[in-house]
Amino acid sequence: MISIRPFNRRSILAALFVGSFCGWPLPSLQAQTADPLPSWNEGSSKQAIVEFVARVTHQGGSDFVPPSLRIAVFDNDGTLWAEHPMYVQLAFALDRVNVMAPQHPEWKDKQPFKAALEGDIKTLAESGERGLGELILATHTGITSSAFEGIVTNWLATARHPQFNRPYTQLVYQPMLELLDYLRANDFKTFIASGGGIEFMRPWAEQVYGVPPEQVIGSSIKTKFEMRHGRPELFRLPEVNFIDDKSGKPVGIHEHIGRRPIAAFGNSDGDLEMLQWTTMGGGPSFGLIVHHTDAEREYAYDRNTPVGRLDKGLEAASMNKWTVVDMKKDWRVIFPAETR
């Protein structure tokens, strides 16, 4: 059975035009060797993080959590790197359509490929989840896992963000890189739990985030093992295996980790169930939502965007006492380049 479903359930209607380029001011950074989170401004968000870590690492304290149970999960798109004006993986898929077009002459007359080739964003968006799912499956499968890894690696080395004109892997959030390091320095094991493709993230997550492949959880397509020409290969099949979004996130986390995290970091309604699973099971826990409020240095969006929509999550945050990061106010810098 060939099942056509998109990796990401969110619609991209209008997504392709969200956001506007702005140069960013380079803040003057003081040497702050004692501060593990120098890109975080002093305030309630930073304070909540530091207090939680102090609480669960304080041996003998009532909220002490032994290191083996210090599991932290991070969404990727919009939480660790920029997701506007469109998910990076969608930009990858569109580029792949162009690269693969010579081998697929039928695409010239077949939607949604025709629209992708012609840059007809309106028609592309109208093709909806089904159309985008077809794009993803056509461009992400039919090859071995190791070949796909090479393609992703090469693409990321050359592709540039349409507005910031930088490699996508440089558009990761400096404060979140520091947070990952800070948690690991306190014996947390850090995992990514993303709606994005697991094999789209693994090739670079270790180098960029310090998260090894075995700690990356994401959406996946089915693979098949075969001996071919005397070599063992894993082939990527055009069939969705798992969608790691919304209520899928706790399922993916449980399947991969097998115990409940004590800290979860997200930015959209797709992270709601992950935050609930993490923080509502009893015991000390921490939930955090990155609220994109900085139209000048990055983007400002919440309820009215189809890419990384944050609506129910804001209400749940106030009800559950999750920390909501006000990007504009809480983050001294956004991207690593600003610290150089």
Added chain:
Amino acid sequence: MISIRPFNRRSILAALFVGSFCGWPLPSLQAQTADPLPSWNEGSSKQAIVEFVARVTHQGGSDFVPPSLRIAVFDNDGTLWAEHPMYVQLAFALDRVNVMAPQHPEWKDKQPFKAALEGDIKTLAESGERGLGELILATHTGITSSAFEGIVTNWLATARHPQFNRPYTQLVYQPMLELLDYLRANDFKTFIASGGGIEFMRPWAEQVYGVPPEQVIGSSIKTKFEMRHGRPELFRLPEVNFIDDKSGKPVGIHEHIGRRPIAAFGNSDGDLEMLQWTTMGGGPSFGLIVHHTDAEREYAYDRNTPVGRLDKGLEAASMNKWTVVDMKKDWRVIFPAETR
């Protein structure tokens, strides 16, 4: 859709009667503090292990492998613990049928439950994969993941092996425990990749093997996230999610780990593809098969058993230069109790 498939594809025809009890001689153990593998007799198997580890950890050597790539995968049933006279998880399922029977009066007249309740092993075996799959799903699902964890933990605390009359978790192989420790001492990350249920192993694998839940890979059933009475829960559904056996093993390993292991340890044809995937990709690698040759201290079986059948694996071992452990000859002791 409710899909009925067994966790383990192997038939148990005759499986329930395989093996015979034998007392074991207590070997006199010398103090061998310098030897990381004291339960391994000197010989080609031990030598192959030690030489491989020396090779990949020798900085500057041509076969050096950096620690982050030192991934080792272990089958469980028959490789780390005893699998005869029947898979431990099947014994668990049969006990569960009896415990759950009062809530299922219909089972008295419905196969394969009727046979399980009456101890009618012949009829049970004749129900085949489909029948055993029904048993597993009926006894392993319909509850939350955390409730299932509690049931497994309680069962293992009281259940005894029918012949050795010990808890199953004491019927793990001492030489393999030492091997796990030895690899970890050399910066290997050790994973379990078993045909058994992932949630059947996770509750005890850390304590017994030193392998944390996030490093256990296995067969799984589907789970569903739900908020119930204001609490987030994962419910186990009566539907198979993944069978981590035979050609499923490389798939499961790739899904969970995301890179190719450099060492694989198995004992049956169910491990063949895992060993191929690990050892035939180029680069330094190590494959090992535990051959059950010790009818006196444990069991002797290979080609003619339905439980842990080893046939193609023996041929592949000689072709691919995998190490074949002759349990009787290579292992000074079998179970931890013998070292006390």
